Structure formats: structure tokens, C-alpha cells
Amino acid sequence: MGLINEYRASLKGYDVEEILDLLIYRPISFLIVKLIYRFNITPNQISLLSMFFGIATGVLFAFGFYIYGGIYLFQMFLTVLMVNLPD
Numbered sequence: 834m835g836l837i838n839e840y841r842a843s844l845k846g847y848d849v850e851e852i853l854d855l856l857i858y859r860p861i862s863f864l865i866v867k868l869i870y871r872f873n874i875t876p877n878q879i880s881l882l883s884m885f886f887g888i889a890t891g892v893l894f895a896f897g898f899y900i901y902g903g904i905y906l907f908q909m910f911l912t913v914l915m916v917n918l919p920d
Contacts, residue, residue, distance in 0.1 A: 836867075 840863050844850060850859070886909050893903040 840860065843863060844855070844859065847855070886906055890903055890906040893899075893906060
């Protein structure tokens, strides 16, 4: 099964998915999961990583680093969060 077909099979119905999920978060999350699947990473470790990105984003926003770091980390936080969500 090709990578694209495997990705499409992993999606829920198109009427359930939101447009940002289909275009941004699900493809990135799918690739991250494919990369880390071989390693011994637990769901709790993914949750800790997600929490780290959330805290780092809050700190960067608090110190005024909106464009350079905050927005990027916020997007990474959301991506890691999508990897951690059950289908």
C-alpha cells in the first residue's frame, strides 16, 4: 500500500474532518507518526512533548516573541497534539 493510499485510509469521513485538519494537521501528524512508530515512544512521552510546546509558546508570547518563535511553537504544539489524539 502506498503512502498516499495509507494516509487516505487513515482519515475519517470528509464530512467529519475540518479543512485545517485535512490540509495541515493530519498530513503532518501522519508523517510524524510514520517516523516515530519504529522507536520506543509512549503516548505519555508525546503528551509531555505537547505540554512542553504549550508552555514554551506561553513563555514566548509573554516576552513578546510573537512572530519569531511563538506562532511556530503554537503550530508545533497543535501538530503534536493531533498526533496524540485517538482516531
